[in-house]
Amino acid sequence: xxxxxxxxxxxxxxxxxxxxxxxxxxxxxxxxxxxxxxxxxxxxxxxxxxxxxxxxxxxxxxxxxxxxxxxxxxxxxxxxxxxxxxxxxxxxxxxxxxxxxxxxxxxxxxxxxxxxxxxxxxxxxxxxxxxxxxxxxxxxxxxxxxxxxxxxxxxxxxxxxxxxxxxxxxxxxx
Amino acid sequence: xxxxxxxxxxxxxxxxxxxxxxxxxxxxxxxxxxxxxxxxxxxxxxxxxxxxxxxxxxxxxxxxxxxxxxxxxxxxxxxxxxxxxxxxxxxxxxxxxxxxxxxxxxxxxxxxxxxxxxxxxxxxxxxxxxxxxxxxxxxxxxxxxxxxxxxxxxxxxxxxxxxxxxxxxxxxxxxxxxxxxxxxxxxxxxxxxxxxxxxxxxxxxxxxxxxxxxxxxxxxxxxxxxxxxxxxxxxxxxxxxxxxxxxxxxxxxxxxxxxxxxxxxxxxxxxxxxxxxxxxxxxxxxxxxxxxxxxxxxxxxxxxxxxxxxxxxxxxxxxxxxxxxxxxxxxxxxxxxxxxxxxxxxxxxxxxxxxxxxxxxxxxxxxxxxxxxxxxxxxxxxxxxxxxxxxxxx
Numbered sequence: 001x002x003x004x005x006x007x008x009x010x011x012x013x014x015x016x017x018x019x020x021x022x023x024x025x026x027x028x029x030x031x032x033x034x035x036x037x038x039x040x041x042x043x044x045x046x047x048x049x050x051x052x053x054x055x056x057x058x059x060x061x062x063x064x065x066x067x068x069x070x071x072x073x074x075x076x077x078x079x080x081x082x083x084x085x086x087x088x089x090x091x092x093x094x095x096x097x098x099x100x101x102x103x104x105x106x107x108x109x110x111x112x113x114x115x116x117x118x119x120x121x122x123x124x125x126x127x128x129x130x131x132x133x134x135x136x137x138x139x140x141x142x143x144x145x146x147x148x149x150x151x152x153x154x155x156x157x158x159x160x161x162x163x164x165x166x167x168x169x170x171x172x173x174x
Numbered sequence: 175x176x177x178x179x180x181x182x183x184x185x186x187x188x189x190x191x192x193x194x195x196x197x198x199x200x201x202x203x204x205x206x207x208x209x210x211x212x213x214x215x216x217x218x219x220x221x222x223x224x225x226x227x228x229x230x231x232x233x234x235x236x237x238x239x240x241x242x243x244x245x246x247x248x249x250x251x252x253x254x255x256x257x258x259x260x261x262x263x264x265x266x267x268x269x270x271x272x273x274x275x276x277x278x279x280x281x282x283x284x285x286x287x288x289x290x291x292x293x294x295x296x297x298x299x300x301x302x303x304x305x306x307x308x309x310x311x312x313x314x315x316x317x318x319x320x321x322x323x324x325x326x327x328x329x330x331x332x333x334x335x336x337x338x339x340x341x342x343x344x345x346x347x348x349x350x351x352x353x354x355x356x357x358x359x360x361x362x363x364x365x366x367x368x369x370x371x372x373x374x375x376x377x378x379x380x381x382x383x384x385x386x387x388x389x390x391x392x393x394x395x396x397x398x399x400x401x402x403x404x405x406x407x408x409x410x411x412x413x414x415x416x417x418x419x420x421x422x423x424x425x426x427x428x429x430x431x432x433x434x435x436x437x438x439x440x441x442x443x444x445x446x447x448x449x450x451x452x453x454x455x456x457x458x459x460x461x462x463x464x465x466x467x468x469x470x471x472x473x474x475x476x477x478x479x480x481x482x483x484x485x486x487x488x489x490x491x492x493x494x495x496x497x498x499x500x501x502x503x504x505x506x507x508x509x510x511x512x513x514x515x516x517x518x519x520x521x522x523x524x525x526x527x528x529x530x531x532x533x534x535x536x537x538x539x540x541x542x543x544x545x546x547x548x549x550x551x552x553x554x555x556x557x558x559x560x561x562x563x564x565x566x567x568x
Contacts, residue, residue: 085349085356102528106349106436107358108276112320126279126323130474131332133455134245135533136278137474137526146526147278147322148460148533150245150451151338151345153436154276155527171462174528 048116049101049143049160053078053092074168075099082109090114091173093165100159100173106152115158118143122158144170202295203390203420207398209409209517209536212239216332218457218518218536220398222413224249224337224383225292226258229301233258234292237335239328242413243455244396244546245437246338247345248380249291250275250282250305252328255335260287263303263378269363271374273305274318275345276360280325283318284309285364286374291383296415299386303378315362315369336455339394339413341437341560342549343385344376351376385548390416393547395423396454399568400541403481403505405515409540411568417545417552425545425556425563429496431488433560440494441532443486449531450488452544452562456535459502459522461486466504468524475507475523486532490561502537541568 053076068079078090084107091100101114112119118140125140135148147156157173164170205222212221220242226249227234235257237249263271263286275282284307291299308326318324328334338345348354350361352373361379363372385391398411416423431439434449441450443461458475463484469477482504489497505520519537538544547561556563 084359086358104530105358106276106346106356107360108281108321110317110320111322123323129279131279131330132457133243133277133279133336134451134453135456135460135523135525135535137524148525148527148531149278149449150340150437150453151247151276152342152347153438153449154278155530156278157527171464171528174530 048114049098049118049158050163051098051116053090053096053098072172074165075172081105082107084109088114089174091159093163093168095165097163099163099165100157100170102155102157102173104149104153104155106154108154108156111158115143115145118158118160201414201420201422203415204422205294205413205415207242207396207411207413209398209406209411211516212333214329214332216241216457217516218521219332219516220396220409220411220413220454220536220539221333222337224335226251226260226289226304227292227298228259229261229288229290234290239333240335240337241331241333241455242396243336243338243453244340244394244544245451245453245455246277246336247340247342247382248304248338249289249302249383250284250307250336250338250380252307252331252334253284253309254327256306256309260289260304260306262287265363265372265374265378267363267372269365269372270312271372271378272309272312272362272364272369273345273360273374273380274315274321274362275305275307275380276321277325280323280330281318281321282307282325283312283314285312286378286380291386293383293387294415296390297388299383299388302383302386303381304383305380312364312369313367315371317359317371318362337383338380338455339382339384339546341393341433341546341562343382343551344379345381346374346379348376350374350379382548384415385551387415390419390423391548392417392419392551393545396539396544396546397568398536398539398542401517401519403503403520405510405513405518407515407517409517411539417547417556423545428543428545428563428565429498430547430556430561430563431490431496432493433562434491437560438531439491439562440489440497441486441534442489443484443532447489450486450534451531452534452538452546452564454536454539456533457521458518458535459504459537460525460533460535461522461531462524462526462528466522469506469508471508473507473511475521476504477506477508478504479506481505481520500538539568541566543567 086105361374
């Protein structure tokens with residue numbers, strides 16, 4: 001949460017002072033995350049939901065910062081900022097399979113890429129779900145997609161309950 | 175009767191008809207805001223209306239079933255209900271400007287057009303950039319359709335127009351303008367039958383029409399009366415323009431809660447600070463509390479066996495001063511929906527998205543006066559930063 005808050009304030013000052021905040025955000029990220037920062041430049045495949053972690057960089061096409069890997073108890077979080085300046089986090093199980101993605105920012109990431117094979121499940125399930133301007137929850141056959149926020153602060157996450165590693169709670173997907 | 179007078183007479187007739195018995199007390203800066211199902215069956219939606227005109231002419235149409243949304247910025251209508259000519263907004267390169275607008279259930283694709291906007295008895299907001307959703311001739315770009323489901327009709331939305339009256343003048347702001355940092359890619363430039371992501375100047379972006387009124391442009395005051403715990407079939411309230419500009423929109427001693435650059439305050443629920451939002455565009459209270467049972471019918475709402483009363487602290491951002499504890503009740507949604515009411519005070523559901531926020535939807539507004547102050551439009555004592563302010567009594 002601390003990391004998330006710090007990142008938001010980076011944007012806050014950007015909006016209010018119209019400064020170039022990218023450098024600020026990178027500094028905040030550097031200070032807030034005790035993890036190895038690994039610049040990944042190789043594209044070795046797709047790392048969408050349900051796919052292998054080994055190719056996260058493919059999802060980070062146009063990324064504004066290197067992919068950061070943060071090993072945690074039971075899973076690894078891979079963070080990057082996409083071409084729409086959206087902060088994206090991909091959660092990989094110990095077996096390397098991506099079981100969740102989460103994002104926040106003014107933009108909306110390329111969900112067809114991030115959700116991969118589950119994107120169609122999301123879109124078709126959404127057609128039968130109640131419409132919400134600033135909060136929605138869609139339960140598909142395999143994927144659950146939750147989104148919230150005013151139009152300048154969109155947040156979301158998508159996860160596949162069947163792929164969640166043992167002992168990991170959905171509340172850990174932030 | 176000249177054009178201006180004809181228009182004023184038409185607007186006054188609409189206004190009086192809608193206000194009904196309240197017309198005698200109406201001031202020129204007050205629009206009725208009514209919670210009702212509307213033609214598509216909507217729970218906890220506050221609707222009003224506006225008149226839009228081809229700029230500089232008396233060629234106009236009414237936009238009815240216009241959902242009041244304090245969580246977005248600008249007026250949006252649907253191509254299916256558009257009846258008059260509205261000139262497109264062009265960028266410096268000669269391209270037509272279009273937008274892929276982010277909401278949580280869908281993205282709204284459509285061109286940006288200019289309209290004169292008449293609201294209540296106010297003189298018009300001229301040449302307001304609005305969005306016409308699902309406008310033909312502009313194919314949805316792949317980069318937009320990749321953001322999730324698309325909004326294509328009033329039936330899907332539950333409203334015919336969306337009146338975004340939140341705390342900013344432009345929907346995107348400096349980030350989407352030329353030279354802005356971190357462009358989130360909402361705006362597009364269209365020519366030759368295709369559209370590509372492109373910056374859009376501040377004055378070309380979809381703009382909160384309140385900020386473009388010649389007067390009473392500081393923001394809005396939403397007033398809805400209190401309703402009982404079982405809800406109400408309909409609720410009649412007011413959308414009042416201006417802050418500290420007329421006798422009916424004075425802040426007085428009402429405390430001001432500043433927002434951040436996203437339009438959010440601080441909210442503390444169950445000992446954790448998260449982003450809080452006062453949001454007429456959402457129909458329930460949305461927050462995470464795993465201790466409250468969900469409805470067995472799969473509707474996604476909370477269904478406690480007995481009503482539970484909870485509290486959360488709201489605080490100004492970034493200073494946390496002032497702060498105030500607000501109490502609210504969550505009732506069993508399945509039981510509530512046994513009535514045929516359109517308004518419910520105690521309707522709530524999980525926000526989802528981790529522990530990242532608290533969305534104070536329409537139930538927060540019943541029995542309150544809530545001010546929505548637009549960034550850079552307010553003088554002291556409220557000051558230029560975006561804000562919400564609220565007090566008891568709708």
